[in-house]
Amino acid sequence: MPGAGDRGKALARWLGAGLLGLLIPMSLSLEVSVGKAAVIYAVNGTEILLPCTFSSCIGFEDLRFWWTYNNSDTPIIEGSVKNEKSDPRVMLKDNDRITLEGTTKEKKNNISILLRDLEFSDSGKYTCHVKNPKENNLEHNATIILQVVDQLEEVDNTVTLIILAVVGGVIGLLIVILLLKKLITFILKKTREKKKECLVSSSGNDNTENGLPGSKAEEKPPTKV
Structure with missing residues (x-):
């Protein structure tokens, strides 16, 4: 007579075959x-x-x-x-x-x-x-x-065209704003650079006029003893 282990294996094979039979139609x-x-x-x-x-x-x-x-x-x-x-x-x-x-x-x-x-x-x-x-x-x-x-109804695209026009206008406006922002930033940067150059140049001229070291003021001869 088959033992409990053989009966268990047979039951497992039977359940496996039944489950496979259910899964194949679902997957294919x-x-x-x-x-x-x-x-x-x-x-x-x-x-x-x-x-x-x-x-x-x-x-x-x-x-x-x-x-x-x-x-x-x-x-x-x-x-x-x-x-x-x-x-x-x-x-x-x-x-x-x-x-x-x-x-x-x-x-x-x-x-x-x-x-x-x-x-x-x-x-x-x-x-x-x-x-x-x-x-x-x-x-x-x-x-x-x-x-x-009798005939196919024409689809009214007026609302769609209006929406597309509004969206396109908003996008175009945003692009213009970004370009203006970059242009203004560029102009301000250049203006600051020019002011800085003017300040440096003005400081150099003051030193020259006051006879400070590095200036071109006329040097006095040393006093003779």
């Missing part, structure tokens, strides 16, 4: 992104690119992706990527206005779609799904909202 999880903008706007009758990229720390094989509209279970487009050297290919598409614009070249892992001839009814939530068999069929998704409008 699949990531999907549709960009920083949660909502994008497009004009009716034009086209719009719905972005989507994915990443995986351990790579992928026979990766499956699909897009859904407004939380529907039916994909509007579905495809797969064989490996990191293969471009995405479309397997199913229910609308001729949708085209796949993705590529895996330069490790972009791009599975974005282009929606042409936009209609107001195209407004809604578009979700990009990705499933990676190499990560035990781990699935991840990201959602972006599309708003189709």
Whole structure:
């Protein structure tokens, strides 16, 4: 019969394997992104690119992706990527206005779609799904909202321009003040140096006139005894 030490080792191995199984999916999880903008706007009758990229720390094989509209279970487009050297290919598409614009070249892992001839009814939530068999069929998704409008509103930058002008003016004023300060300091320094030179020169002239040592006053001959 196995001793207590053997049972303890077996339990430790079992716990270690379970903990490792929990940590691996967390550290190697699949990531999907549709960009920083949660909502994008497009004009009716034009086209719009719905972005989507994915990443995986351990790579992928026979990766499956699909897009859904407004939380529907039916994909509007579905495809797969064989490996990191293969471009995405479309397997199913229910609308001729949708085209796949993705590529895996330069490790972009791009599975974005282009929606042409936009209609107001195209407004809604578009979700990009990705499933990676190499990560035990781990699935991840990201959602972006599309708003189709008559025309894009022009952004009023007046306030921004005013703020920039004020900030620029304050910075310019500070620079001018610093330059004036340096100029005044330089002028004062030169003035003090000139005054000092004048004082030294004036002191030398007084000594000469009073016949002090080092002066050029006429020396008297010594008195004869």
